[in-house]
Amino acid sequence: MKITFLGTGTSQGIPIIGSTHPVCLSDNPKDKRLRCSAMITWGDNVFVIDCGPDFRQQMLRENVSKIDGILFTHEHTDHVIGLDDIRPFFYREKKDVSLYAEQRVFDALSSRFHYIFDSQNNYPGTPNVLTTVIDSNSAISLGNKKIQPIDIVHGNLPILGYRFDNLVYLTDVKKVPEHSFKYLKNIDILVVNALREEEHFSHFTLKEALAFIEKIKPRKAYLTHISHLLGFHDEVERNLPPNVHLAYDGLELELNENI
Numbered sequence: 001m002k003i004t005f006l007g008t009g010t011s012q013g014i015p016i017i018g019s020t021h022p023v024c025l026s027d028n029p030k031d032k033r034l035r036c037s038a039m040i041t042w043g044d045n046v047f048v049i050d051c052g053p054d055f056r057q058q059m060l061r062e063n064v065s066k067i068d069g070i071l072f073t074h075e076h077t078d079h080v081i082g083l084d085d086i087r088p089f090f091y092r093e094k095k096d097v098s099l100y101a102e103q104r105v106f107d108a109l110s111s112r113f114h115y116i117f118d119s120q121n122n123y124p125g126t127p128n129v130l131t132t133v134i135d136s137n138s139a140i141s142l143g144n145k146k147i148q149p150i151d152i153v154h155g156n157l158p159i160l161g162y163r164f165d166n167l168v169y170l171t172d173v174k175k176v177p178e179h180s181f182k183y184l185k186n187i188d189i190l191v192v193n194a195l196r197e198e199e200h201f202s203h204f205t206l207k208e209a210l211a212f213i214e215k216i217k218p219r220k221a222y223l224t225h226i227s228h229l230l231g232f233h234d235e236v237e238r239n240l241p242p243n244v245h246l247a248y249d250g251l252e253l254e255l256n257e258n259i
Ligand SMILES: [Zn+2]
Pocket: 010, 011, 036, 076, 078, 079, 172, 225
């Protein structure tokens, strides 16, 4: 199983349009961050977590020619607004594109992409989707794997993270409810958001992310959903604990399926 970081930036991406902040002007490719998304692959299976405004660019960059489904964490624009760009997959595969999300997220998607979700009034070129409503009470079967949705809290919004074997992906988290900790044991790779150093009402700061990592003790942790305000990739990376790294766009990590 492999995780590919499609995007590791916060909602505006880095660089921010028009910004003269030094991080936005950096030449280091690791300081260029598209909106937050990841691809998980094993065998012939290709699943994407979230589908933000950079989805098309991310699929082109990674040479993705088929996907088996998209899992959504929540309905905020930076995580969903690329959905129209599933069209090439629908045209090529000639089958409905599978989407997995909570009912509330599907309600939001249906109002923003009514032409995709309405059974009538489709216009030519509309992709068909196959929706599966999920929640943290049951695992989802994808390919030969069971994927566990995990409840986390993003400001006031209850959202989902996901566990694939010993990989856990949590983005946009500010609080982890007690009942979710049972899914946070024996982790080989934890992906978790760390926005910046200053407090934020709906995202972990760097300090909060590091305290969370210290609490659940994964073998390795990778930080994502990063703001330019966190600083230059290389400088931040240098000051992290040895088992913690900043993720960057295009980073691929292999997991041994049998761990
Ligand atoms: Zn977000």
